[in-house]
Amino acid sequence: MQQKHSLPELGRVHLLGIGGVGVSAVARIMLARGVQVSGTDAKDLPVLRELAQLGARVHVGYDAGNLGDVDTVVISSVVKDGNPEYDEARRRGLRILHRSEGLAAAMDGDLVVAVAGTHGKTTTTSLIAVMLRHAGLSPSFAIGANVAGLGVNAELGEGRIFVAEADESDASFLNYRPDVAVVTNIEADHLDHYGTAEAVHESFHRFAGLLPEDGLLVCCADDPGSHALATRMRRERPDLRVQTYGFSDAADRRLVDASADGLRYGCDLEWGSGEEGSLDLAVPGDHNLLNAAAAFAVGLDCGLEPGEATRGLAAFSGAARRFELRGEAGGVRVYDDYAHHPTEVLAALRAARAVAGEGRVHVLFQPHLFSRTREFWRAFADALSLADTALVLDIYPAREEPLPGVTSALVADALNTAGGLATAAGAPERLAGIARPGDLVMTVGAGDVTEAGPAILAALAGRA
Structure with missing residues (x-):
C-alpha cells in the first residue's frame, strides 16, 4: 500500500507538466485548498494563464532554478530522468509524488x-x-x-x-x-x-x-x-x-x-x-x-x-473529444473522438451510424502508440471497417520509439472498406471530395488527429 499523504504536510508544491489536463486538475484543486502552487510546462498553453490568475507561479521551459524553495514536486508518468527540474528535485532530496498521489492528498x-x-x-x-x-x-x-x-x-x-x-x-x-x-x-x-x-x-x-x-x-x-x-x-x-x-x-x-x-x-x-x-x-x-x-x-x-x-x-452534453461536434459545412457534420482502443473505436462508429441515419460515415483514424498498434492492428481494422471510408494516418508515437515492422500499413492493409493510408496534409481534401450532404466525418485517435477537424471543415466549405 502506498503511503498516504495529507495536504498540509506537502508544503509548497511545484508541478511538472502543469499544462497537462491531469496535472492542471491537481493544480486547480490545490490552489482552491489554499496550497502555494508553482509549476512548469514546455509549452505556453492557455491553461497556464488560467492557473496564474488563480494564484500559481507558472514557468514556460524547464530550468532547475524554477523549483525555488518548494517542499514537494508533483510529476506525471511522462516526466523522466533528464528533465532538469526532476533531476534537481532528486538531487535535493525533495518529496516527489506522482500526480495521482497529489490528487489523493487533495481529496483527503x-x-x-x-x-x-x-x-x-x-x-x-x-x-x-x-x-x-x-x-x-x-x-x-x-x-x-x-x-x-x-x-x-x-x-x-x-x-x-x-x-x-x-x-x-x-x-x-x-x-x-x-x-x-x-x-x-x-x-x-x-x-x-x-x-x-x-x-x-x-x-x-x-x-x-x-x-x-x-x-x-x-x-x-x-x-x-x-x-x-x-x-x-x-x-x-x-x-x-x-x-x-x-x-x-x-x-x-x-x-x-x-x-x-x-x-x-x-x-x-x-x-x-x-x-x-x-x-x-x-x-x-x-x-x-x-x-x-x-x-x-x-x-x-x-x-x-x-x-x-x-x-x-x-443535462449532460458531452466531454471534450468524446463524440464532440466540431462543426458542419456543406451539409456534412464533423465530429472528433478520443477513441484509441478497438472497443472504443467500434463504439464511436456505432454511435456515428446511429447519428448519421441514412448518411454515410467517413473516418480519419490515427493509431496511438506502436505497442498498441502491434497488439491490436487487426482489431482496429475490423472496427474501422464499420465506416464507409477509413483513412489511416501514421502512428502517433507519444512516449514510444518505433518498433520494427509496426506501421499504420498493418491497419490500412487489413481494412474491409474503402480508404487506406493517408497523410495529415492530404486527408482533409480527400474526405471533402468523398463526403456529400447528410454524411458524417469523424477524426478518431488520442494524438494530434484532433487538429484535422478545422481543416476538414474548411475543405468541405470550399467544395460547397
Whole structure:
C-alpha cells in the first residue's frame, strides 16, 4: 500500500507538466485548498494563464532554478530522468509524488467516488459530476477532459463528495482511497506497462480491494472483465456492496429498449423489485447508456431520488473529444473522438451510424502508440471497417520509439472498406471530395488527429 499523504504536510508544491489536463486538475484543486502552487510546462498553453490568475507561479521551459524553495514536486508518468527540474528535485532530496498521489492528498477527508475502466471513465466521471451538480450537491471533481456542462476539468465544490477519474494506464489509480469505485470495463491495454492481460485484470482487482468496509463497487455486467471482478469481490469481500448494470439479464440495474430520437438517445431502466425509470441522453450510443447507468447507481448511493438522477444525466452534453461536434459545412457534420482502443473505436462508429441515419460515415483514424498498434492492428481494422471510408494516418508515437515492422500499413492493409493510408496534409481534401450532404466525418485517435477537424471543415466549405 502506498503511503498516504495529507495536504498540509506537502508544503509548497511545484508541478511538472502543469499544462497537462491531469496535472492542471491537481493544480486547480490545490490552489482552491489554499496550497502555494508553482509549476512548469514546455509549452505556453492557455491553461497556464488560467492557473496564474488563480494564484500559481507558472514557468514556460524547464530550468532547475524554477523549483525555488518548494517542499514537494508533483510529476506525471511522462516526466523522466533528464528533465532538469526532476533531476534537481532528486538531487535535493525533495518529496516527489506522482500526480495521482497529489490528487489523493487533495481529496483527503472527502467521500471519494473513483471511476476506472479501460474505456468510458472520462464520460462516466463527467456524467456523475454533472448529475450531482444539477441536483445541488456541489461536488468537487477532477476529470481527464474539459466538460461543457461543468466549464472546467477540475473544481473544488462546496459539498463533501469528490468525483475523480482514476487512470489505470500506469497503475496509478492504486494511489487513491475510494469510498465508491466504478469499473466500466476491463480489457487488455497499456501492455507496455503491464506486460500481460492477466496483470491488467489483477490491477483492477487491487483497485477494488482498496474500498473500505461497506464501500460500494459498481461494475458493468455486460463486460466480461468487469462482471468477473464483481463476482470475485462478492466472494472475497462480503462486507462490500456490489452492484452491476447493463443490458444483460444478470445486471442488478438493467437497460432495455434503447432507441434514438433525433439527436437524443435513451432507454428504460429497471432495478430492484419492480422499480423502473428511463434515461434520456444528449450523447449517442449504447456505450453512453451504460455509462449513464453507472452514474445513476452512484447518484442513488449519494442520496438522490431516481428522478433527480435521471434529470441530471439528461443535462449532460458531452466531454471534450468524446463524440464532440466540431462543426458542419456543406451539409456534412464533423465530429472528433478520443477513441484509441478497438472497443472504443467500434463504439464511436456505432454511435456515428446511429447519428448519421441514412448518411454515410467517413473516418480519419490515427493509431496511438506502436505497442498498441502491434497488439491490436487487426482489431482496429475490423472496427474501422464499420465506416464507409477509413483513412489511416501514421502512428502517433507519444512516449514510444518505433518498433520494427509496426506501421499504420498493418491497419490500412487489413481494412474491409474503402480508404487506406493517408497523410495529415492530404486527408482533409480527400474526405471533402468523398463526403456529400447528410454524411458524417469523424477524426478518431488520442494524438494530434484532433487538429484535422478545422481543416476538414474548411475543405468541405470550399467544395460547397
